[in-house]
Each structure stands twice: as C-alpha cells, then as structure tokens.
Amino acid sequence: MPFDLRFTKGQGTGNDFVLFSDPEGENELSPTQIAAVCDRHYGVGADGVIRAVRSQNLDDGAAALAADPRAVWFMDYWNADGTVSEMCGNGIRVFVRYLLDQGLAELHPGAEIAIGTRAGVRLVTRTATGFQVDLGPWRLAGGEPLVRAKQLPVARPGLGIDVGNPHVVVALADDDELEGLDLAYSPILDPEPEAGANIEFVVPAEPLVEDGVGRIRMRVHERGSGETLSCGTGAVASALAVRHWAGASAPNDWRVQVPGGVLGVRMFEAADGEHVALAGPAELVFDGVLTLA
Numbered sequence: 389m390p391f392d393l394r395f396t397k398g399q400g401t402g403n404d405f406v407l408f409s410d411p412e413g414e415n416e417l418s419p420t421q422i423a424a425v426c427d428r429h430y431g432v433g434a435d436g437v438i439r440a441v442r443s444q445n446l447d448d449g450a451a452a453l454a455a456d457p458r459a460v461w462f463m464d465y466w467n468a469d470g471t472v473s474e475m476c477g478n479g480i481r482v483f484v485r486y487l488l489d490q491g492l493a494e495l496h497p498g499a500e501i502a503i504g505t506r507a508g509v510r511l512v513t514r515t516a517t518g519f520q521v522d523l524g525p526w527r528l529a530g531g532e533p534l535v536r537a538k539q540l541p542v543a544r545p546g547l548g549i550d551v552g553n554p555h556v557v558v559a560l561a562d563d564d565e566l567e568g569l570d571l572a573y574s575p576i577l578d579p580e581p582e583a584g585a586n587i588e589f590v591v592p593a594e595p596l597v598e599d600g601v602g603r604i605r606m607r608v609h610e611r612g613s614g615e616t617l618s619c620g621t622g623a624v625a626s627a628l629a630v631r632h633w634a635g636a637s638a639p640n641d642w643r644v645q646v647p648g649g650v651l652g653v654r655m656f657e658a659a660d661g662e663h664v665a666l667a668g669p670a671e672l673v674f675d676g677v678l679t680l681a
C-alpha cells in the first residue's frame with residue numbers, strides 16, 4: 389500500500405541525509421525503501437536515512453534509556469544501500485538540528501542533549517558554527533588489513549579504528565595520490581572484516597601541525613554508501629590514526645579537510661578513558677513528501 393513519507397533533507401559538510409520523524413516507532417522503512425529514498429536519480433538522493441524515534445519505542449532505545457534516562461530520542465541510522473550503522477558523526481549533528489527545528493527537543497547555549505544510538509548514548513552541544521558531539525571512547529580495532537584501491541599502484545597497510553562504527557585508515561604519500569584515487573570503485577580490504585568498514589585515505593598537510601593544531605586531508609569510501617563528501621566518524625578515525633603514527637608529541641586538536649568542508653576533532657580525557665569529539669556544521673536544506681510503494 390503506497391504511503392506518503394514526510395521528510396526533511398539535511399547535510400553536514402556535504403554528507404547528506406533524509407530525516408523523518410516516527411516518534412512511536414511504527415514506520416520503519418524496509419532496506420528496499422531506504423535504497424529507493426537515497427537513490428539520486430529516482431528518489432530524494434542521500435548518503436543515508438535517519439529516523440527520529442522515541443527511545444522507549446525501540447528495542448535498541450531501551451538500552452540507551454537504561455544508560456542515560458535523558459536520551460529520550462534515538463537516532464535510527466541507515467546507509468544508502470539499506471544497511472544499518474551504529475553511528476554517524478555528521479548525521480548526529482544534523483539529527484539534533486532537525487529535532488530542534490521540529491520542536492521535538494530543546495538545547496540551550498551551554499547545555500547538552502543526550503541522543504540514543506546503536507553505539508551508545510552520545511552527548512551533543514552547540515558551537516558557534518554548528519554542533520559538537522562527544523563520540524565517547526575509541527579503540528584500535530587490531531590488525532593492519534591491506535587496502536587496494538583503483539589508481540593506487542600498490543596495496544597499502546591500513547589501521548583499524550573503532551569509534552562506535554568500524555574504520556580502516558590508510559596514509560597516502562601526497563595530494564596527487566589522494567586526488568588520483570577513483571573511489572567510484574569500492575576499495576578492497578585483505579582480510580575483509582566481517583562487518584565491513586568505512587575506509588579513509590589521508591594525507592598530512594605541510595606542516596602537519598600549525599599553532600598546536602594537526603591538519604590532514606581525507607577522502608572516504610563509506611560502508612553502505614560509497615564515496616561521500618564527508619564522514620564525521622571517518623574524520624575522527626583519521627585524526628586518531630595520524631596522531632598514532634606521529635607519536636607522543638602529536639597534538640590532541642585536529643582540523644580535517646574533506647571534499648565537503650572542514651571538521652574539527654579533539655581528543656580529551658574523561659572518567660572512562662580517552663574520548664574523541666567531533667565538531668562541524670549541520671544544515672537543513674528542504675522539506676518534502678515522497679510517495680513510497
């Protein structure tokens with residue numbers, strides 16, 4: 389039975405999403421419907437779909453509420469191919485902008501909002517130009533899979549990093565190598581992690597550190613979405629990887645240039661270990677109605 393999906397299109401550094409509100413958790417889209425919505429020729433076009441559900445109305449939301457009763461909203465995130473992901477760093481900023489715009493939540497200056505996600509509860513605050521999200525503790529995922537990509541002459545070792553979702557970061561020699569990559573083709577990981585991974589290619593700026601801030605450029609091939617203009621968790625994983633390679637003197641503040649803009653990354657100590665935060669813009673672009681079969 390066809391139905392009308394009322395949605396809002398949003399983006400953060402060019403990583404774009406279709407957002408819709410389903411407080412009672414009654415309108416989960418099928419993977420086929422999500423792929424149809426995200427199709428850039430026959431649908432709205434987006435890198436992912438985000439459903440706003442009250443945490444109390446989702447199984448995954450119950451865990452979020454148990455962890456933090458303030459997490460009344462759950463970010464139900466889906467990639468463009470209809471697969472699910474645990475976390476989206478650009479998406480969660482756009483999600484908060486959407487909740488505020490729809491009058492579903494409030495966020496006063498200096499306050500924080502708790503959002504339920506499959507990676508756990510994440511805290512979001514306002515910044516002068518957008519939002520910052522504390523992505524919580526991170527970890528080296530173990531192993532250094534070889535990465536093959538089109539136009540990369542030889543396979544390179546990647547570093548596995550988990551920031552709630554899985555990433556493999558690969559260092560390239562220079563901007564020419566970065567620009568020359570053809571990410572219309574999916575890079576190949578050897579060994580391929582069972583759950584797949586988002587793959588980031590990074591190049592240090594010259595100099596790497598300026599005024600105490602590390603600077604890198606990044607392109608990404610996202611699990612479930614292909615090449616995107618930006619990936620927030622990918623920017624975080626990339627800064628963590630480059631700091632890891634650079635050694636003890638490397639800074640904790642990073643500026644990550646992606647094709648769609650610039651993101652800020654900061655590592656800091658918290659009660660449960662080192663956390664990593666992501667800052668960047670979040671915009672709503674237009675509202676619409678799509679009839680779905």
Ligand SMILES: N[C@@H](CCC[C@H](N)C(=O)O)C(=O)O
Pocket residue numbers: 403436467472473474475476477478479553554586610611612613616618619620621622
């Ligand atoms: N673009 C997002 C990440 C979205 C999920 C990712 N494709 C995955 O499957 O883990 C971001 O900004 O972090």
